[in-house]
Amino acid sequence: MKNPCSSVATVVLSLIVLPFPIAISAQPGSADKAAIEAQVEKCRKAFEARDVDKIMACYAPGDQLFVFDAVPPRDYPSWEAYKKDWEDLFAMFPGPIKDHISELSVTVVGPVAYTHKIEDTHFTTKDGTEKELVVRETDVYRKMGGKWLIVQEHVSFPVNPGTGMADLMSKP
Numbered sequence: 001m002k003n004p005c006s007s008v009a010t011v012v013l014s015l016i017v018l019p020f021p022i023a024i025s026a027q028p029g030s031a032d033k034a035a036i037e038a039q040v041e042k043c044r045k046a047f048e049a050r051d052v053d054k055i056m057a058c059y060a061p062g063d064q065l066f067v068f069d070a071v072p073p074r075d076y077p078s079w080e081a082y083k084k085d086w087e088d089l090f091a092m093f094p095g096p097i098k099d100h101i102s103e104l105s106v107t108v109v110g111p112v113a114y115t116h117k118i119e120d121t122h123f124t125t126k127d128g129t130e131k132e133l134v135v136r137e138t139d140v141y142r143k144m145g146g147k148w149l150i151v152q153e154h155v156s157f158p159v160n161p162g163t164g165m166a167d168l169m170s171k172p
């Protein structure tokens with residue numbers, strides 16, 4: 001007859017030892033994290049190219065998208081509303097755009113992920129003047145049809161509560 005203590009010890013030992021090779025050999029969500037990082041870069045390049053269609057390909061369609069942008073109105077409750085916001089931005093700044101992303105953080109939890117980053121953008125106005133703005137951005141992604149799409153975005157500037165003025169350069 002088998003010793004019941006040795007059977008229990010075998011089960012406990014297997015529960016302790018077996019998970020380690022799995023945890024060490026594969027980072028959960030690493031392929032999804034890389035896909036989201038690639039999507040962020042694709043959107044950044046589309047922004048610099050002023051390509052509204054490619055920018056909007058990064059977002060969930062219809063009313064699956066909700067955005068708090070740094071500019072009025074208070075919110076953009078749909079893909080169509082946010083597309084108009086991009087068109088208005090490019091009309092306001094018709095010249096070249098240079099965009100730099102820093103402090104990108106990506107967290108993946110199953111079919112949902114979120115990112116936060118700092119975006120430093122140099123716009124060119126109608127008269128050729130350069131305008132630099134630094135924003136904070138948080139995006140929520142959902143995996144839809146095998147592709148990561150932004151379903152919620154929040155773009156903001158820090159505000160000095162004493163003056164009520166936005167800090168458009170947003171330095172740490």
